[in-house]
Amino acid sequence: MKAIYSLFLVFALVLVALLGAGAGGMHYLFGVIIPYVAVVLFVVGFVLRVIRWGKSPVPFRIPTTCGQEFSLPWIKQNKIDNPSTTWGVILRMFFEVVLFRSLFRNTKVELHDGPKLAYASNKWLWLFALLFHYSFLTIFLRHMRFFTEPVPGFFQMLDSIDGMLQIGAPTLYLTDVVIVVAVTYLFMRRVVNPQVRYVSLPADYFPLFLILGIVLSGIFMRYFIKTDIVAVKELTMGLVTFNPKVPEGVGTIFYIHVFLVSVLLIYFPLSKLMHMGGVFLSPTRNLANNSRMKTHVNPWNYPVKIHTYEAYEDEFRERMVEAGLPVEKPLEQPVENKE
């Protein structure tokens, strides 16, 4: 149900672009104004969100340690998963961000008669998440050839690697295929896995459909409904040089594509997609595990009411003396005389 809502929402968005830019011919709105607004909202939203997080202090060092700590000299430390230095943290974060190290550990639990539990390795999510993010990144970088003139060698190289297979007239990009497969997997997983389905919100389906919509409109534009590439580049270069113009010959499908991208940009800072920024700020991962070695300061630390030793001794002095425990203040009367 939630998936259907979200799908419907994405269809509605396509329709908006179709009517607005296609039938309505509002090319300037969809080709220039909305993209500009979207980029501004994205950047401002992203930065504000990170600042908002950053404003809250990290009062305690709470790294989740995933290996042996720095300890006695003859015990081998796991420097990456249990870093005691900043360098270690950088490595840990590198593996986390670049290779999704934590997700790689994923297992799934199985119940067997016996009674018995077993844990099977479960790396599919890791694999497809990785494929998804890397193809997304590559596609994003490939698009830079629309925003640069002359196109730097790096982007050209990326383009030719991605198009290595050279299938069809406009070369087939590997990443186009991979991302469709990966998004489909991520969606199917949400629907098929009962636990994941149970916790999924419309906010989980929506970005998947949106991204799928972007990818499919891109693919359509490239392989099926041809659009004038030269005109598109003229438009995009106009945008980056702040000299926007809308050339003729840019098909509606392009406006749909751009509109969906704009929606994604606007939606991004408001949503869970901010995990892109948040992963760097997670206090269980980005801190060195050295709180017994170094004292850290909690900016909002404040004195609290405690039960002091004096109060404790006052309460129990007599019994302490009787039991032969040392006290700070002697009893006013010796124990024997009190009886």
Add this chain to the structure above:
Amino acid sequence: MATPKPQELFASINHRPPKKDWMDVPVEIKPGRYCYAANPKSLEAVGMPHARQWNPLDDDWKLPENWKEIIIQGIRERLEKFRSFKVFMDICVRCGACADKCHYFIGSGDPKNMPVLRAELLRSIYRGEFTKAGKILGRFAGARKLTPEVIKEWWYYFFQCSECRRCSVFCPYGIDTAEITILGRELLNLLGLNIDWIATPVANCYRTGNHLGIQPHAFKDMIDFFCDDIEEITGIRPEPSFNKKGADILFITPSGDVFADPGTYTCMGYLMLFHYLKEEYGLEVTWSTYASEGGNFGFFTSHEMMKRLNAKMYLEAKRLGVKWILGGECGHMWRVIHQYMATMQQDMVGDLDFLEEPVSPITGTKFENAKATKMVHIVEFTADLIKHGKLKLDKSRNDNLIMTFHDSCNPSRGMGFHEEPRYIIKNTCNHFYDMPENTIREQTFCCGGGAGLNAGENEELRMMGGLPRANAVKYVHEKYGVNMLGCICAIDRAVLPNSMNYWVPGVQVTGLHELVGNALVLPGEQERETNLRGEPLPGKEDI
């Protein structure tokens, strides 16, 4: 309500969530899975708000008039104080990688015990009250209204989380549901909604220094009693000192070790070790009756309460003028010491220069890793002694034991304490087998009763939560004949014997210093006939 038989309980586990959306499934408070409400007297003793008599099974929880404002204000304050809270509220993608990692979910199948959903219970309110999208789009954005039902749900499920952090290991962003539970419990405590198995220990710790409310003379008596036993077994009587000014080291252990089997045997192990070190090397260790608890039940209540209870450790070290502090085998005590203590106590005791940087006076080893807090774990201390050949050990006395080791959650996921305990086991026992990889070290499972959930009335929950741990023990029990489960946590020692009995009969539980005590050859001791439990030593069975 009687706890079902293991087979029945296992057969009842169903990991398929219901058809209905979780927001439409009202909370149903099941006996056997919750702990009794806090005794108002205990809350009052430490000045906690809204102490009252209430019953979780009643409809009316007698919430204070302005409960909603209290919660909203409470969330707001915590968002400003904890980046972890803010970030964790915002970035979960509900990938579900954490879903089947929680021992309570594995054992109960209750979907709200999936860490992601446990956190959503709070996140949905955060979205509804603190985000634009949630306010406008409501349920579509995953938001819901704050109602008394929600508070009940929080209470029920935040006290079905042992704050073990296992879920955090698998989360791609390190989202720590334990952290969310900790803050959720803080919010509940603002409404006077604690459980008694936490509130009463807190009050006891505050007054008497330990969670059982043992008064100073009784504390000393209990330890004297262990000395009697040791004397009987070894012919040597340790003479521990209490509250002794000018001792070298202050020793603080969870009071569970002083009170309940099998922790008591571990306690005897400590006493024997300290006696040995005094005789052989002149090291003076003192116990404190004021700081007579290492475990900190405040941690299960609020950050503030944790700090209030922790203060006594440094205050006592300062008063006694010791060089540094040695800490016993305990789980959450060590998480607090490791991650919170130095930071929290600055305004209570200033910087910690009244203590020395810890150096073992016997081996000369500098405990670099404890340079700032000046508190050393007894397991690393003993491991270092063994490494330097400073202890005379007779391993064969533990030959009746086929050991495995349970990494307690807090030391393993909050410190990274993995090799030291294994080193001690291997040097005091001849037979040691680790459990399967997915169930040890940072992937270790909770005993099922951590974070204050070790009450009697929630036994069913504990058996459910204890299943994954017990099951891994069962594996090595069947494969290698393991009959003893070592651990370094007093709560483990309290909880695991029951769950072993239930799921894997034939496996007992021990702390590591019990093993040390058994193996340690005390100067001038008589020939031992029994181990610390009074059972005949291997080879002495027929005498």
